[in-house]
Amino acid sequence: MRIKKRDNNQEVNTGSMADIAFLLLIFFLVATTLKQEKGLNLRLPPKQEEEPINVPMKERNLFKIMINSNQDLLVEGEPRKNLVGLKDEVKLFVLNNGKEKNLSETPKKATVSLKTNRGTKYESFIEVLDELKGAYYEIYAKNIGLTKKEYLKLRHSDPDQYKLYLKSKEGIPMNISIAEPTF
Amino acid sequence: MGKFRKTELGETKISTSSLPDIVFLLLFFFMVSATIKTQDELVDYQVPNAEHLTKPEKKFLIKELTVGFPKSDLLGKVPRISDGQRFIQVDDIPQWAAKAREELPENYKDQMIVLLKADLDINMGLVADIQEKLREVNARKILYRSTEEPK
Numbered sequence: 578m579r580i581k582k583r584d585n586n587q588e589v590n591t592g593s594m595a596d597i598a599f600l601l602l603i604f605f606l607v608a609t610t611l612k613q614e615k616g617l618n619l620r621l622p623p624k625q626e627e628e629p630i631n632v633p634m635k636e637r638n639l640f641k642i643m644i645n646s647n648q649d650l651l652v653e654g655e656p657r658k659n660l661v662g663l664k665d666e667v668k669l670f671v672l673n674n675g676k677e678k679n680l681s682e683t684p685k686k687a688t689v690s691l692k693t694n695r696g697t698k699y700e701s702f703i704e705v706l707d708e709l710k711g712a713y714y715e716i717y718a719k720n721i722g723l724t725k726k727e728y729l730k731l732r733h734s735d736p737d738q739y740k741l742y743l744k745s746k747e748g749i750p751m752n753i754s755i756a757e758p759t760f
Numbered sequence: 761m762g763k764f765r766k767t768e769l770g771e772t773k774i775s776t777s778s779l780p781d782i783v784f785l786l787l788f789f790f791m792v793s794a795t796i797k798t799q800d801e802l803v804d805y806q807v808p809n810a811e812h813l814t815k816p817e818k819k820f821l822i823k824e825l826t827v828g829f830p831k832s833d834l835l836g837k838v839p840r841i842s843d844g845q846r847f848i849q850v851d852d853i854p855q856w857a858a859k860a861r862e863e864l865p866e867n868y869k870d871q872m873i874v875l876l877k878a879d880l881d882i883n884m885g886l887v888a889d890i891q892e893k894l895r896e897v898n899a900r901k902i903l904y905r906s907t908e909e910p911k
């Protein structure tokens with residue numbers, strides 16, 4: 578007896594391919610975390626080996642902000658209830674250029690000092706730091722005619738945008754000093 | 761009056777032959793963009809909200825430190841520092857920083873960014889201690905992890 582030869586044109590069924598791929602996809606979705614790296618950046622001052630030589634700083638070049646352990650705010654010696662208007666004050670202070678007697682001489686010399694207490698909540702610290710950074714970013718953005726949002730989106734890896742970024746900061750370093758907390 | 765004649769159409773099927781390709785594309789995206797979680801977080805933390813966030817251009821420079829409250833109740837309610845694998849003490853931070861720096865390529869060793877994921881409820885005392893230690897080993901670029909306020 579002869580056995581009839583089967584059709585040679587058989588194809589592998591690929592219908593279940595999608596299911597397999599979905600399974601793998603779901604595994605990776607569950608097992609992985611995307612790295613989240615957005616945040617407020619800051620550069621800490623270098624470690625001083627010896628007692629620092631006390632370079633007297635002119636009072637007018639220093640914008641003092643303090644937060645105590647009750648999260649109360651003290652701005653330039655005045656108690657504050659909230660952060661309203663702080664951004665504008667910092668901007669005025671930095672861009673004063675010697676006009677007002679009690680504000681900074683030049684943007685280069687202007688320093689914003691943020692002092693906390695050991696009992697201050699991290700949240701309050703970040704809140705104030707955010708305002709300070711916002712003030713500087715607004716200055717930078719205005720320098721090159723962008724909005725703050727556009728400014729923050731500048732990509733440093735792009736040479737043209739990097740040039741713009743450097744131009745915006747010219748002569749206005751972000752002098753935010755985080756003083757060591759008091760007990 | 762003419763009657764509308766129902767045209768009989770054969771059953772139309774959407775071809776699903778490209779579905780595996782689409783799914784594979786998604787799969788590869790996730791495989792490339794994600795890092796595999798090796799261990800569960802040791803501490804609970806909720807990062808504070810902020811508006812003016814920046815994103816470092818070179819992601820590989822980032823080394824993470826987490827500060828928060830231990831997940832396990834047995835470990836108490838005092839904020840602890842975790843490097844992702846184990847709890848570390850404030851005094852261990854210089855060693856941790858040196859080790860983290862080792863992993864970077866030679867020409868980027870001085871550019872390490874420490875990403876501090878801290879709970880919004882911890883005290884500045886602890887944060888200051890960490891910063892003090894980081895300054896000691898010259899790891900001075902710090903990034904306070906925070907999220908944009910939900911609108």
